[in-house]
Every structure is written in C-alpha cells, then in structure tokens.
Amino acid sequence: MEYTESKTDDIIILKLFGNLDMLNAGILKERIKESSSQNEFKFIFDLAGVHFIDSSGFGLIMSLNDKLAECGGGLRIVNVSKTIRQIFRISKISSVIQIFESTEEALSSF
Template sequence: MEYTESKSNGIVVLKLFGNLDMLNAGILKERIKESASQSEHRFIFDLEGVSFIDSSGFGLIMSLNDKLTELGGGLRIVNVSKTIRQIFRISKISSVIQIFESTEEAIQSFLP
C-alpha cells in the first residue's frame, strides 16, 4: 500500500492507494505511531484509491480510532467506495467512525 500525505489546520490527511490488508496494515500503523509521538492526533483517511480491506485493515482502523480518540483527536474517513461503505455498515464501523463525502467536510468536523 502507498499513501500521500498532506496537512490542513493541523489535521493529517492520508490518501491511501492499494489494499488495506494484513500485509500492508503495519505500514499505516507505524505512520500513525510516528505522528502520535509528535502530538498529531487528528487524521483523515481518504480511501478513494483503496479497492480492498480485509479484517486486519478493519481492525487497524478501529484500534487507531480508539487510540487517537484517547489522545484527544480522532479519525475520519472520506471517499469510500460503495462496496467498502456497505462492509463498514454491516460491520458497524460506520456507527463508530464518521464517514464523509469530502475531505473538506471531514476537516470541518474537527473544528470547533
């Protein structure tokens, strides 16, 4: 998996490409750990370039959200395909993590 990174209003936006699965989840986990040590606790995952997420990917998303929330931040998800959105709904991830249509909407959700 690859990603590009940008920041807006202190929020880290990671645009992901490829599969979020057992083989690649560690890359993302390490990136978040690095940011958390630098007091970056608000993240947006742009999943437009993600075509597949397995249970390891879902578990990673849930655990990262929990950790970031504990640190006073959180995780938002944007640009989810219909297939992945349906899986999020079935697995109830969408009831725990906010999903937005655009990065701008997700950024606004973090701001007071």
C-alpha cells in the same frame, strides 16, 4: 500500500492507494505511531484509491480511532467506495467512525 500525505492546520490527510490488508496494515500503524510521538492526533484517511480491506485493515482502523480519540484527536474516513461503505455499514464500523463524502466535510468535523 502507498499513500500521499498533506496537512491542513493540525489535521493530517492520508490518501491511501492499494489494499488495506494484513500485509500493509503495519505501514499505517507505523505512520500513526510516528505522528503520535509528535503530538499529532487528528487524521483523515481518503480511501478513494483503496479497493479492498480485510479484517486486519478494519481492525487497524478501529484500533487507531480508539487510540487517537483517547489522545483528544480522531480519525475520519472520506471517499469510500460503495462496496467498502457497505462492509462498513454491515460491520457497524460506520456507527463508530465518522465517514464523510468529502475532505472538506471531514475537516470541518474536527
């Protein structure tokens, strides 16, 4: 997995590319850990470049959302493919994590 990063105010936007699976989940976990040590707790994950998420990826998203919320921040998801959105809906992740159509909508939700 690869990602590009940008920042708007105190919100970090990560555009993810590749699969979010057991082999790659650690990359995101380490990135969030690094930001948390710098008191950065607001993230947007842009999943336009992600075509597959396994249970490890879903677990990581849920865990990160909980940890960020505990610190007064949060996680927002944008640009989700139809297939992944359906899995989010079936697994009820979308009832816990906010999913938006655009980065602008996600930014204004913080």
